[in-house]
Amino acid sequence: MSETTAPHPTLPAIELVRSQFPGLHDDDAALDGAAGTKVPQAVIDAVSGAMVSAMANTHGVFAASHQTDQVVTAARQALADLLGGDPGGVILGPNMTTLTFHMADTLAREWRAGDEIVVSSLDHDANVRPWVLAAERAGASVRFAEVDPQTGELPTEAIAAVLSDRTRLVAVTAASNLIGTKPDIPAITALAHQAGALTYIDGVHATAHGPVDVAALGADFYACSTYKFYGPHTGCVIAAPELLERLTPAKLLPSPTAVPDRFERGTPAFELLAGVSAAVDWLAGLAERTGSPGTRRERLRESFEAIEAHTQSLLARLLEGLRATEKAELIGSPRRRASTVAFTVGGQHPQRVAEHLASRGVSVWHGDNYAVELVRRLGLERSGGVVRASIVLYNTQAEIDRLLEAVAEL
Numbered sequence: 001m002s003e004t005t006a007p008h009p010t011l012p013a014i015e016l017v018r019s020q021f022p023g024l025h026d027d028d029a030a031l032d033g034a035a036g037t038k039v040p041q042a043v044i045d046a047v048s049g050a051m052v053s054a055m056a057n058t059h060g061v062f063a064a065s066h067q068t069d070q071v072v073t074a075a076r077q078a079l080a081d082l083l084g085g086d087p088g089g090v091i092l093g094p095n096m097t098t099l100t101f102h103m104a105d106t107l108a109r110e111w112r113a114g115d116e117i118v119v120s121s122l123d124h125d126a127n128v129r130p131w132v133l134a135a136e137r138a139g140a141s142v143r144f145a146e147v148d149p150q151t152g153e154l155p156t157e158a159i160a161a162v163l164s165d166r167t168r169l170v171a172v173t174a175a176s177n178l179i180g181t182k183p184d185i186p187a188i189t190a191l192a193h194q195a196g197a198l199t200y201i202d203g204v205h206a207t208a209h210g211p212v213d214v215a216a217l218g219a220d221f222y223a224c225s226t227y228k229f230y231g232p233h234t235g236c237v238i239a240a241p242e243l244l245e246r247l248t249p250a251k252l253l254p255s256p257t258a259v260p261d262r263f264e265r266g267t268p269a270f271e272l273l274a275g276v277s278a279a280v281d282w283l284a285g286l287a288e289r290t291g292s293p294g295t296r297r298e299r300l301r302e303s304f305e306a307i308e309a310h311t312q313s314l315l316a317r318l319l320e321g322l323r324a325t326e327k328a329e330l331i332g333s334p335r336r337r338a339s340t341v342a343f344t345v346g347g348q349h350p351q352r353v354a355e356h357l358a359s360r361g362v363s364v365w366h367g368d369n370y371a372v373e374l375v376r377r378l379g380l381e382r383s384g385g386v387v388r389a390s391i392v393l394y395n396t397q398a399e400i401d402r403l404l405e406a407v408a409e410l
């Protein structure tokens with residue numbers, strides 16, 4: 001390597017990474033990360049540390065309340081560093097689905113009959129149904145951008161085909177939780193903005209798989225769930241504070257009127273927010289580097305580049321192995337994808353396949369994984385959907401091989 005080339009950040013030895021996750025066990029190949037990852041000890045310590053400290057409700061005049069205020073502020077800052085946005089635009093909530101229903105209700109207050117909303121058949125239902133139901137109530141119509149069922153791609157042209165000057169919102173995923181497809185979000189948001197529409201990007205699956213920059217994506221709103229990237233079960237939506245200032249969510253009379261607090265309902269799970277900051281810090285400290293430490297955002301970028309390199313190499317091994325078994329039929333062949341693979345096995349019901357894998361110590365999900373429109377579009381609704389294997393940072397080559405051996409037995 002030339003001396004002028006910056007060394008590529010790498011992950012520590014996989015055994016060292018895994019040793020930090022008490023929930024990982026060698027007899028269980030946890031290839032179910034897309035449904036929620038295990039958490040490192042640092043996150044567990046932060047959550048329990050918050051619960052044993054003198055935490056109180058927020059916005060009081062006494063020390064314990066100030067401490068909780070700081071936990072909330074820190075979580076907003078951590079997520080802003082992770083996603084590349086403004087902490088003043090980080091809306092915290094229980095999960096992405098709840099937040100998206102809330103944002104849909106809020107945005108739909110301004111929709112009228114004749115307005116149009118664009119959703120996609122690539123998306124998890126949490127980025128479809130809230131918009132469909134809100135549009136119905138407002139008298140707006142919904143247009144579906146359709147996935148190519150052969151390739152599993154959502155081409156930018158599929159969005160262009162359903163955009164018009166009446167489009168108010170384009171809701172689309174940054175990565176499919178079923179087949180991994182990563183649509184060209186900057187191109188899609190540019191088109192949406194030209195048409196005068198806002199964009200709501202589902203980052204729940206994408207955030208675990210690589211560096212995120214909401215500005216570069218052109219996301220007016222970007223939603224994600226911290227339990228998909230080694231944190232506790234919470235969610236967030238990030239947007240520019242100026243955009244949030246223009247919106248009026250339904251809220252209790254005495255609850256805060258300022259942005260972003262006015263979008264948050266009820267009392268948050270403060271102890272979990274302590275865990276969110278710990279997860280982001282843990283991720284920022286993950287990659288091994290030889291240069292200067294840099295800001296937390298810079299360190300996060302390096303860690304996610306290292307995570308991506310590791311998971312993409314395991315993905316290549318999995319895809320190659322599944323092709324080689326000649327037993328599995330891979331669903332879709334997207335060019336840009338997260339390390340998530342859907343397949344079926346020779347007419348066998350996906351649940352039966354998942355049960356066999358479980359008997360061999362391999363945990364995978366089966367069914368539609370809530371990507372109901374995609375499973376319909378792929379024609380797999382009646383046959384029980386797919387088997388989904390999802391690779392995250394703590395997975396190993398040996399786990400991929402165990403899955404391949406178990407598939408070969410079927």
Ligand SMILES: Cc1ncc(COP(=O)(O)O)c(C=O)c1O
Pocket residue numbers: 034035094095096097098124126127173175176177202204205224225234235
């Ligand atoms: C791509 C995607 N979007 C949205 C969701 C819903 O997220 P939450 O469980 O935080 O409501 C999920 C959950 O699996 C998902 O994978």
